[in-house]
Amino acid sequence: MAKFKFACEDIGMKCDFHASEKTKEALLGKIVEHAKTAHDIKEITPDLQKKVDGAIKKSLF
Ligand SMILES: [Zn+2]
Incomplete structure (x- = not known):
């Protein structure tokens, strides 16, 4: 099943x-x-929405 992943650091947050x-x-x-x-x-x-959308990764596992 596909999974969507997000990490705060991917949008430049510490x-x-x-x-x-x-x-x-x-x-x-x-x-x-x-x-x-x-x-x-x-x-x-x-603008933030765009950043977040761009940082979300789709993973198949
Ligand atoms: Zn955060």
Whole structure:
């Protein structure tokens, strides 16, 4: 089953947060939650959204 992965450091954050989920939607939810609690990012701007989208990796395992 495919998995979607994200690491905060991939968008230039000095942070060791990693997440993986079966769907991109679930992963995005986790990322938004993490951004709020860990980075005090209350709003995902289109620019940040682009960065996050580009950093999400799809893995087949
Ligand atoms: Zn982070």
